[in-house]
Amino acid sequence: MPAKDYTNTSVARNRKLIEGHIREILRLIGEDVDREGLLETPARVTRMYEEIFSGYEADYKDILGVAFDEQHEELVIVKDIVYYSQCEHHMAPFFGNIHIGYIPSGKIAGLSKFARLVEAVTRKLQVQERVTSEIANILMEELTPHGCMVVVEGEHLCMCSRGVKKPGSKTVTSAVRGTFRTDAALRSEFLSLIRN
Structure with missing residues (x-):
């Protein structure tokens, strides 16, 4: 490639x-x-x-712009999307995995689009909390699903190699939108599936 x-x-x-x-x-x-x-x-x-x-330079509409009409309204998960970003506080790297789940409402995106979205959101100065919310918000705006959930796991070199110097510590953040916010069983299903 x-x-x-x-x-x-x-x-x-x-x-x-x-x-x-x-x-x-x-x-x-x-x-x-x-x-x-x-x-x-x-x-x-x-x-x-x-x-x-x-x-x-990313255009989120361009990344998710090609969606397919599909009457699938069940949980779709793309998990373990590896990302690398830069902490805006120290310009030190942080990295890990991102898990995305959504319930389509008649429109699905190609699976590679989720990895492209992750790359677009993380390839700038960031904080993990914003990465998590941005991905969820963009998905809701561009795909208009019934709901989505995003979980981000990160290891931050600004915490591992300087300051408190705690290598191996991980930060986990989540963003919950739409039906995921009101349906505890759906959240549990998503969390159990990303752990397998």
């Missing part, structure tokens, strides 16, 4: 400016910016930013 093209992101459009700032940060923390190992670092970091911050 060919590599994704991130050359039209805001990072790419500001590449030289960002490279200059990264070079200055390296200098300010005490590095020799002219040593061999760091000569290409500003360009490498900028290329990485093009990818990990590509969510700012």
Whole structure:
């Protein structure tokens, strides 16, 4: 599969400016910016930013825009969608799995669309709580299901590698919309199925 093209992101459009700032940060923390190992670092970091911050360019309507008429009105779950994001407080990575369940109301999305949506929402500076709510809100707006539930599990390097230094600790957040909010049995079914 060919590599994704991130050359039209805001990072790419500001590449030289960002490279200059990264070079200055390296200098300010005490590095020799002219040593061999760091000569290409500003360009490498900028290329990485093009990818990990590509969510700012995402169009959620475009991602979920192709839906199919289908009279399936039972639970659909896409689970264990791996994600990587950047904490907006420390710009440190956080990552984990996202589980999405929804009850269609005559319209279903292709399964890969959920992974694309996760990528679009997480590839920007984020907090896990917002990731969880954004995905649920976008699904409700774009697919108009009877309801949806999103569970996000995350390991945050800002908590593992600095500060309290508690590696292995996980944060779990959930967002519940529509019928999931009022139907405890449906919530239980979803939670039991994502644990299998």
